[in-house]
Amino acid sequence: MAMNDACFQGDIPAAYDRYLVPILFDPYAADLAQRLALLHPHRVLEVAAGSGALTRAISSALPHAEIIATDLNQAMLDVAALRHSGGHVAWRQADALSLPFPDQIFDAVTSQFGVMFFPDKHRAYREILRVLRPKGTLLFNTWDAVENNDFAKAVKAATDALFPDDPPDFFRRTPHGYFDAEAILSELERAGFRSATFAKVEKTARASSARDAATAFCKGSPLRMEIEAREPKVDVLARVTEILEQIFGKGPIEGRMSALVFTAEARG
Secondary structure (H helix, E strand, O other): OOHHHHOOOOOHHHHHHHHHHHHHHHHHHHHHHHHHHOOOOOEEEEOOOOOOHHHHHHHHHOOOOEEEEEEOOHHHHHHHHHHOOOOOEEEEEOEOOEOOOOOOOEEEEEEEOOHHHOOOHHHHHHHHHHHEEEEEEEEEEEEOOHHHOHHHHHHHHHHHHHOOOOOOOHHHHOOOOOOOHHHHHHHHHHHOOEEEEEEEEEEEEEEOOHHHHHHHHHHOOOHHHHHHHOOOOOOHHHHHHHHHHHHHOOOOEEEEEEEEEEEEEOOO
């Protein structure tokens, strides 16, 4: 993974929260929060919370739980805190590879589309296991292959066409680069978890317009840095919007999404 893939700074967090969250993340946040609520945890740690899409869903589903939401990027947490001021949520900047918490204090640890960004997944899983209580639960999701996610597939095809000699590789490298379910289950078991399982969950992505979808990916994710590094001579956002309109039409658009949800238990 390129080092800047986990860097959400500048005005990326605001664009991420305004565009990507409602289009991609809110539907899966509701799914994870519902699964987490069935566990009835009293203390929850969220890792790689981003701008708080899952945090808000968890806060609603578990109004009496203590929730600590962390992210590597303080700028993302700043946006999250502005969106949610619930008294039972605490925001804290933290690196998943070195969590600043004592051993065995959380009933559950969760993360929405964050583990793909961990540069050392084994170390992150070991850290999560360390802070989980015996028989505590790790619940997280990852994106399926880019080919199974219509908007991401279309944006990737568009940027590939715009930069044929040096196509941006952010999608395959990171957000859609960690979807081998059996390999992930094996990694969880090697880290010390037990009873690791997964389920494929399909949702529908909806955007008010093709331009909103194009803005979400081109302005609200690290793809933006890959585009800017290539010093384009054309308006990339306009070109990607045109291609999305050709594929999905004008006005409100929708496409399929596919993700994998993993559950694993700390040993008792």
